[in-house]
Each structure stands twice: as structure tokens, then as C-alpha cells.
Amino acid sequence: MKFRDMSVEVLRNLVRRKLRTCLTVLGITIGALTVAIMVALGSGLQTFIHSQIRSIADPCIMQVFGAKDLPITSFLSTTFGRLGQPPRRINENGFNPGAFNLRYFKPEEVEALSNISHVEKVAPAILLFTNYIKLEEDERKFEVVAIPEGEGFKMDVESGPGFSNASGSREVVLAYHYLEAFGANDPKELIGKKVYFSITRFPLTAGKSLISRIWKQNNEKIFEGTIVGFARKTILSMAAYLNHDFALEMARFFLDDPELYTKSKFGLLANLTVDSKNNIPEVKEAVMEMGLTPLTIEERIGILDTLFVIVQTGLSVFGVIALVVAGLGIANTLLMATYERRREIGLHKALGMTNSQIRSMFALEAIVMGVLGGILGVTAAYVAGTLGNLLAQATFASAWDGVMLFAYPWWLFLGILLFSAVVGLLAGLYPASRAARMDPISALRSE
């Protein structure tokens, strides 16, 4: 029997029991829809976060930790110890998990980092928390995240001159969203105006007693800066970028240590500015040779990707389970069909159909049901995703132009169709082989 004729035969058989076929296909549809939606959501979010990270992260900045392992990788053991494991002896370069793998850089290490070729600047990573930001002649206080210059964030100044780099200057580039917050229509209205940051000393720093810190006055200080620009719209909508000297001044007050972030007290984390992102691998290698741990923007994205893959896989498992259960539905439908169509199978055999043709016919029925369910599933997922994107753009994601919450990579449709077909085929194997093995005489005699 030709494939075309067999296909017609298969479609006829499926149409014969419309409701049953529809219910079976619906099962596959739900499974395929779940997988497609989960993967599309994961992929959409991943693409969005990727693009946002790339838009805000400076690819030429590399962070360096003073340990062999990243603190993030040993987070669990840092918090709880290695669960159920006996304590290990600490060797020369090792760290106690409870120490969080962090330590101050030594001056000679900072020197050595500066001497790596292609490294333009080695700066300490500055820890700084602010209470609020306020515009001059305006009593309203606003939320703010202070980001010191050179911390790895890309700051594309869209309006205004930007940092002058003059020694001792106190300059601020604000996120674009502050225009609206401060009630201005044009950035020019705010360039050159003063802004005030409130900082409270971190109460747990060493040097003075905790009680005096909490109860005594002068724990809060207002720092005055000048707006020198507005940064391009990114997800960092509450960012206030500070020039290095200004940030240092604030950070030293925050941690109550005027010697902090100098060569002798460099800090826990170093930010390396590399002349070109193409030289990042070379610099990275040199840093690793020093027994330190570099973390590039690509590695940060990689860590994020791993998390996405884990979440996506976890969510997709539900869809896969639904698909497999729907596959059992196909097997059940076809098994019933082999009983109902015993005479027909016997007749086909009497008229010359081979066992393998009977097997192929039933297997094709299963594949058609699987693929049909897959097509309906991905179509429904596409429609739902498109509506979801429109809804997101109209509501909570309106700040980002063209954001796609649900993204459909080309392989998703193909992959789900293929997977649905495979589920169908596997589900159809047993009924197909049962039909093929049927004795034509007893099949013809059956009621």
C-alpha cells in the first residue's frame, strides 16, 4: 500500500471515532502547550535579562576575588558547612567554609594585578548603601541605588556632559527615570542642579562601640552632589552613578574608616578595567595564575543561564509528564481500536495486506495523533504567548520597549512536534504490533 493511500486510510480511521480522537489529541495538546509555554517563558525572560545585563554591564570590567573559589559557588557550605561530611583539614591555600572565602587584598597583589598587561586600572569594589536622594528645593525623598564609577556597570550618558574626572569632584549621573520622579520634562532642566544623598553609618563596623554608634548623633550625613547627566533607559531605573572620589568619600563615612580603599586597606573585591573586551581571556588567565578568582560578565551571564536552565527544566518536566500521560491515552485509544477493528484487520490481511503494513498503519495513526496534538499545542502556546506579550507590554513591562516575555526560538516548534511524534510513535508501538500479529482467521470470525 502506498504511503498516500495509507495516510488516507489513517485519516478515515481517526475521523470514524471523532470524539475519542479529539479527546486523545486534546491530551497531547495540553502537554505540548505546557512544554511550549514553559520553554517560551524561560527563553523570553532569559533573552530579556541577557539583553538588559549586556546593556548595563561593562564588558571591559572584570571582578577579582581574593580566593580560589567564588563565594557564590561555596554559598551553601559557607552557610551550613558541607552537609553530613566530616571536617577536612585546611591546607595552605584553603579556607574554612565559615569564612565565606573572603579576605582583604594584599598591597603586593594589587600591584601585581596592575602590572598585568592590558589592565588599565585596578580599583577596589566599593560597598555603599544610601537612605534616599533628594533634589534641591524639593522636600520629597526618593529611593536610590548608589553605584560607584567603575563597578562594572555600563553608564551610557544620554543627556549632559557626564563625569569631568576632576579631582575631588562630586558628580552624579542619574537614571532616566528620575526625570519623571523629579517632575521634569527635559533633562536640561535638571543638569547642574544639586542632589542630596543621606547615608547612615553602618552600625557594625569596628572602632567605636555599638551603642554609641546607634544612639549618638552624627550617624547620618547628607552628601551634596551635582547632576552632570542622565543615563540611557535600562532596568537600573533607580541608579545614581557617582564619580570615584565622591563614592569613596561616601563609602568611607558609611563604614567609618578613612583609610578604607587605600593600598593598605584595599578591600575584599577588586575591579579590573581591561583596555578591550577582546583581551579579557588573556587577563583572566593571568589572574588565575596568581591564585585569584576572576569573574567576567560572560561568566555572570553563564551562572544566570545555569539557573534558567534549572528552572526551565523543572517547569518543562510538568509538560513532559503531561505529554507522556497523553501518550498513554494514545496507546489506550489504539488498543481499543485493535479490538474494535479486528474484523477489518482480518479483512485487510485476507486481501493481501502484510503484517508490516498493518503495523505501519497503526503506528502512523499514533504519530498523526501525536503530531496533531503537537501542532495544536504549539499553536495555542503561540497565541497565548502573543497575548501574554501584548498584556505585559501594556501593563507591568511598559517601561521596556518591545519586551518579549514569551520568546519562541525556531527549534521550539520543531522540537515539540518531533517530541509529540515520538511520544505518539512509542505509544502506538504495542497496539500496532498487536494488530500486526493478529491471526486473520480468528480476526475475521470475531464478533
Next chain:
Amino acid sequence: MPEIVNLKNLSRHFKMAQETVRAIDDVSITIEEGNFIALVGPSGSGKSTLLNLIGGLDSPTSGEVTVDSTDIGKMPEREKAHYRNKKVGFVFQDFYLMDNRSALENVELPLTIMEKPYSERHELARSALDAVGLNERMAHKPGQLSGGERQRVAIARAIVTQPILLLADEPTGNLDSKSGDAIIKLIGQLNKSRNMTVIVATHDQKVAEKADRRIPIEDGRILPEAR
């Protein structure tokens, strides 16, 4: 006339619980091309089993079934299917038509399995239905046809591939006597006009009388023939 079917010491035994049923027991007969044969015997005598063995639907326990010089008893399953498709036409007591298809589509089925092109199988099916006098009822589904007409469709389906053997198992068993007579007359005409060898299994003496040769069978064994 050259021989077309040769059965040599043919046996077909079935195991049923502890017992062995000898459905066909050491049968040897020869049938010549163009003969109209009636296998006559009561119910359970082994007529249908013998037809199934000759038609390649069943395999012998021992002995040989040679049709058109080929021992079909030893054929692998795939070749047997091709043999049933090309060389044998089956007519059953219960017609076995597919209810969801027209008469024409039912007749086309063996040609579809044979992979004949659409236009050719359409033409052949029309001419087979014409040969059984159903040219006016081609588009009708089995449910819209009388018992006699359904059996005519089944006969058209059996002859559409122009087989060398037409095997009919109680073809009048489900028909009234008038329709039954007409069907036997039709089978007789096809036998003469197409020189097609016909073997009919029947317990109806009226049907048997129309045959050139009557082979009585009882308890799986052939009895002396009455010509």
C-alpha cells in the same frame, strides 16, 4: 486442463486443551484450472479450514499446498500476503464489507493494497461492479444495499484483481434462496467467462449441484466423490 491446485497429504491439526483436533487430516486432491468445485460437508467438517489453507490464510501442520506450481504452505508471511492479494479472491458468508465506504471504494481496496494507480484502480473497480450487475449502485454504502447486493460487491472485490482462484466460503449462507440462487449463478458465469477456478465451501446441496465437481468432506477427510 493443467492442474492449478494440488494438495498432498495435507493436515491441519489444532491443539485445544489436552485434545488435538484434526480439522484436515491427510487430504490429497488435485484441482484443474477453470474448474468449479464444491466442497460439500456439514458444519465443522473442515471445508473452511481447507479453503483457508488453499487461500494462504492458514498454514498446514504437515503436507503440501501447491497452487500454480508454488508450495504456499512454506511461503514466508510477506509472500503469502502478496499471494492472497494477487492470486486469490475471497468471498465470505458475512460479506465483510467496510460500512463507512461506498461499494466502489470497497472494491478498490485490494487494488489499493496492490499499489495500483488511482485512475487504474477506479476503472478496474467500476468494471468489476459492472460485471456483477451493480453499475447503478457504486456510490452506495453497504448499509444502503440488500444482502444479495452486498454479496455482489464482495464478489466484485474478489475478482477485481483478476485472481486465478476464487474461494467462496458459504457465499449464500446469509441470503434468501432467490438471492442465493442469483449469487451462485453469477459465480458460475464468472467461472465460465473468465476461466477462473472457483472453489465453493457449502453445505447447501442446491449450490453443490451447480458445480462441475463435488468433493465431499467429513471430519477433515475427503470422501469418495460423486460426479
